[in-house]
Amino acid sequence: MAGFQSKQETIISAGIDIGTSTTKIIISRFSLMNTAGSTHVPRIEIVDKDILYRSPIFRTPLKDTLTIDTAGVEAIIRSEYEAAGVQSADIETGAVIITGETATKQNAREMVHHLSGEAGDFLVATAGPDLEGIIAAKGSGAYAYSVQTGKVTANIDIGGGTANIAVFKREKLLGTCTMHIGGRLIEFSEGAVQSISAPVRALLHQQGWTLKTGDAAAHPDIENVTSFMAESLARILAKKASPADAPLLLGHEPNWDGVVEVIMFSGGISECMYAQEAPAVTDISYSDIGIKLADALQENKALTDWAWIEPDETVRATVLGAGTQTTEISGATIQVASGELPVKNVPVYKFSFKEGLEEGYSRFEQSVKEAIDIYDSFQEGQNFVLYVADLPYMGxxxxxxxxxxxxxxxxxxxxxxxxxxxxxxxDHAKVLGQTLHAMAARQSIICIDQINVDHGDYMDIGRALQSEVVPVVVKTLTFHSS
Structure with a gap:
């Protein structure tokens, strides 16, 4: 490790975003370096991120309204890897993110896990609206803006099916919320309404509006719907939700403390506002309410109560977050059985010694039994990560x-x-791992530190790098339903 301080190591990351409307890919290169200095315990960090390749924006391939075309998605990934000059074996970290209404498709879970194996040696599969919002906020620039200014900043990432809200104050995530607001919730064909999503149908029924499939695309209820979406979003941001907003809420209500000061829009709808990708995105024909929704948001008076900041990225925010913001690097003081890596999608069980070592040991066995009951209830041998937290000084x-x-x-x-x-x-991973090894533990040992995890998270641990650290992705694997 002594020679690593002045020598950078690089790894390749991929981000793949399979959204309700569009699919995008990004290839990045991370530079790693020991930032601790030669007289300190090594701390390997990502010190630079270069975007090597940005794919065009593709329509997400669907077999029908319920099924993703897995072969079509695979074909896009293969062609874009070739265009980027990389192979799946080159990919050492990153994420496949399935977002918006696409996550409700009947084969979503199977497809995203399949792709996580096909698209790279260490490429993870994640889903869930809260996580999407967090990743999009990091890709759009909202997170960085809050870090720099200290202002409570809400990023609203609106695509084809959902609006994912993530609120930050500096580095701290204050809360999230997801709404059924998106461009493809009403679709048109040949000047008429072709489809209306279930949440919008519920909203129409609640409001007594008459819009139905087959009606003209200029039907006045279209504007009623987009205007209501903008008003509802403003109420949610102000934490003043009304019962009328219920059809548009996906999951929990807004859960952040404090008052939002600044808002930023990302996603396909923000591209309709800012046209950063023009003319590339205009090649995708809009046959939905996306442009009407963007206009409603910009014209809504309640939303002008907040300062608006233009995002660094619009339609590519989630894929940039997935490819550049999901990876952490373990501490250098670790002990790993390299032959056991990579490992994917392993649940985390947290055990705290906050009350002291002896008190902790008195509960340790029972707590691990509970972890086994939770994660391996069918006795199939599902492994889990034991996260040991709040240790005191250890001799x-x-x-x-x-x-x-x-x-x-x-x-x-x-x-x-x-x-x-x-x-x-x-920073006890190496000494603990070596002690377990010296005690002739019959199991292989993967013992790492300097990673922030919590009970209920899932972890992926990649192969050990030349610097003897491992790339790690911590995530929540949740698939929502409509």
Missing amino acids: FKDIQRLAQEITSVMELRHDPDQPMILVVQT
């Missing part, structure tokens, strides 16, 4: 005791020969 005898306790509880798993996957909040 060598304390480390030995902790290693003994871990070895004992890991035997309780239905498949005890699986690797021990441990994350330590403090």
Whole structure:
């Protein structure tokens, strides 16, 4: 590790966003370097991110209204990898993000896990509206704006099916909310209404509006719907939701503390506002309410209560976030069995020693039994990450005791020969891993630190890099339904 301080290492990342309307791909290169200095414990960080390739914007291939065309998506990925000059074996980190209404398709889960294996050696699959909003906020520039200014900033990423809101104050995520607001919730064909989504049908019924399929695209209820969406969004941002907003809420109500000061729009609808991609995006024919929705948002008086900041990225915000913002780098003081890597989609169980070591040990075995019941209830051998948090100062005898306790509880798993996957909040991973190895633990050991995780998260751990660190993606695998 001593020579690594002055030598940068690079890894290749891919971001793939399969959205309700469009599919995009981005290829990036990360530069890693030891930022701690030669006299300190090494800390390897991503110090630079270069965008190597941005794909064109493709229509998301669908077999029908319920099914994603997996072969069509794969064909796009293969052709764009070739255009970028990379192969799937070159991809060491990144994310496949399935977003918006696409996540409700009947084969969404199967497709996204399939792609995570086909698109790269360490390319993860994630979904869920809250996570989409967070990633989009980082890709759009909203997160960076809040960090720089300290202002409470809401990013509203609106695509074909959903509006994903993420609110930040500096580095802290204050909350999220997702709404059924998007361009493809009403679609047209040959000047008439071709389809109306279920949330919009519920809204029409609630309001007593008469719009139905077959009506003219100029029907006055189209403007009623887009205007209501803009008004509803303003109420949600102000945390003044009314019962009338219920048809447009997907999941929980806004959950942030404090008052939003600044708003930023990203996603396909913001492209209709700012035209950053023109003329490229205009090649995609709009046969939906996207432009009407963008106009309604810009004309809504309630939304002018907030300062508007133009995003760095519009339609590409989520794919940029997926390709450049999802990866963390482990600490250099780690112990890993390289032959067991990569591992994907392993659930995290958090155990805290906040009340002290002895109190913690008194609850340790029962807590791990609970983790086994949660994650391996069918006794199929589902492994999990044990996240050991809030450790006090640890002497060598304390480390030995902790290693003994871990070895004992890991035997309780239905498949005890699986690797021990441990994350330590403090810089104890290497000494703990080496102690487990010296005690001749029969399992392989993956023990890492300097990664922020929580109970209920999922982790992917990539292959060890030349610098002996590993790339890690922490995520929540949730698929919402309409």
